Amino acid sequence: MKAPHWIAGAWVGVPSADSIDPATGESIGQFADGGAAEADAAIAAARNVFDRTTWAQDARLRQDVLLAWAGALDAQREPLATLLTRENGKAIAQSRGEIAAAISEVRYYAGLARHIAGHVLESEPGTISTMLREAAGVAAIFVPWNAPAVLLVRSLAPALAAGCTAIVKSAAQTPLVIAAMLRCFEQTALPKGAVNLVHEIGYAAGERLVESHDVDIVSFTGSTATGKKIMAAAAESMKKLSLELGGKSCCVVFEDADVVAIAPRIARAATIISGQQCTAARRVLVHARRAAEMREHLTRALEALRVGEGINEAMDIGPLIDAATRDAVYQTIARACDEADRVLLRGTRSGHAFLSPTLIEHSDPKAFFCQEEIFGPFVTLETFDTEAQAIDRANDTVFGLSASVWTNDGARAFRIARALRNGTVWINDHNKLFAEAETGGYRQSGLGRLHGYDALADFTEIKHICMPAGVAEGIAPLR
Known part of the structure; x- marks a missing residue:
């Protein structure tokens, strides 16, 4: 597959950079490697449609475009899922679920x-105040590689619904699936531009999108460190920011829970996308009376998960996104194992980018591996004695996703x-995400909300139009 840039309705640029299957290390296609020039061209195209057409005012057209896009995506459901697994590595069942969720x-x-x-309200006699929620302008959407289909849609769909225009910047690890999804717009009445x-291996295009005064919104999903850099770079233009950043999700397990039943569910919540999901279960905080059972059953559940090529229906855990990432995560986990009170299960490397799960137990929540987001199949087990202690330990983090x-x-x-102190708390479940339910984080897990009705707030402004209409003749003022 070839993935050029898509600018002003034309596919441009020469695809020359390889997109790699993380399960095998083999190239599955090429994408164009862009930079500031491509970003400028995309910004100009998006700006022209927003400023010079009725796109932002034509809600019926926008609805028709979105419905037609959903239909075109639906017709390519299985090819898109297969491409997603080949480019990202995740288990094929997870890819099918992600494509279905994106279409929904x-x-x-x-x-x-x-x-x-x-x-509308009458703010004083004869004065009519109208509050309009209108499109904020041009949105730059940074799509990460871990769940590119649904994370593209959860920003782009509300942006278009609100009347914005957009520039999508794909992650260098997953450009093909993003291009394939956007190509489906060719079957709609979407205006050109x-x-x-825009694709790129480096950072020049991304930096231009963040710094440009012609971009009104940046929607970014990724690490907290990068989110902070985006906030600093966007300060000059004072653009709107929608940021979903890191997490260190904690499962708080009380003494009345059925540990035998929930341990396999927590194991899967911890290893979704090979542990490369911001909401993955990373800390298990269990009541001390049930700690022995949790040690046994969570270890057994993690050990039972099958690691292999995601395209194989029998596999539960695919590779990490690439070999370099796998090796870096492995080294961090090795350091954690050296410092932990107890290693219950030690993960091993295999193949091009595979890593099996690790489970450690530790008593100090201040340890680096209890505080830092380790983006892989790594879980810590901690204990508590009282509700107050459970709350204090669970909240002892800079994150709040x-x-x-x-x-x-x-x-x-x-x-x-x-x-x-979290944007989402599940009860007797984990990683249940819905189009209808807002998600986002407290503290250093980000700004704004995506999914749900409130996602529209990230892509709109409220305008107050005040008109002194006066009162009808014969009506006397009271003061």
């Missing part, structure tokens, strides 16, 4: 496109969920 989310925002409501795509509470006591589940 496009349809969800198509439904909202014609109901981006404002409100309303959506643009997600967590889960495991208990049969409904009142306890809710009060613990309220006490946890």
Whole structure:
């Protein structure tokens, strides 16, 4: 497959950089390697459509485009899932689920496109205040490699529904699947230049998108460190930022939970996308009375997961995104094992980029491996004695993206969920994400919310239009 840039409705640039299958190390296609010039051209195209056409005012057209895009994606559902697994490495069942979720989310925002409501009030006698929620402008969307299909859609779909135009920047590890998804717009009435795509290996295009005064919104999903750099670079233009950043999700397991039943579920939540998901279960905080059971059953559940090529239906865990990343994660995990109180399961390297799960137990929540996001199949086990201790330990982190509470006591589940400083808290589940339900983080896990109705806030501005209409003749003012 060849993936050029897509700018102003034309596929441009010579695909020459290889996209690598992380399971084998082999090239599966080529993509164009761009930079600042391609970013400038894409910005100009998006700016022209936003400023010089009625795209931002034509909600019915935007809905038609989104519905047609969903239909075109649906027709390519299995090829897209296969391409996603070959380019990203994840288990094919996860890729099928991701493509299905992306299609569902496009349809969800198509439904909202014609109901981006404002409100009207009479702020004083005869003065009419109208609040319009209108498109914020040109959006730069940075799509990460770990879940590129659904993370493309969860920014691009609300941006288009709101009336924005967009420049998508793919991750260098997954450009082919992004290009394949955007190519489906060719079967719609999308205006040329309303959506643009730029690939690059380096950073020049991304830096131009963040710094440009002609870009009004940056929507970025990725590491907290990169998110901080984007905030600093965007300060000069004061653009809107939508940032979903790192996480260190904690599963809080109380003494009444069925450890035997939940251990396999937590193991899968910890190893989704080979542990390369920001909401993956990374810390398991279990009541001390159930610690022995959790050690045994979580170790057994992680050990039972099958590691291999994601395209093989029998595999549970695919490779990490590339060999260099796998080796770096492995070295960090090796250091954690050296410093941990106890190593319950030590992961091993194999093949081009495979890494099996590691489980360690530790008593100090301040340890680097309890605090830092390690983007791989790595889990820490910790214990607590009281509710207050569980809350304190779970909240002892700079992150606040997600967590889960495991208990049969409904009142306890809710009060613990309220006490946890996280944007999403699941009860007796983990990693349940929906188009309809907003996600985002507290603290250093980011700014704004994506998914759900509130995602539109990241791509809109509220305008107050005030008109002194006066009062009807014969009506006397009271003061």
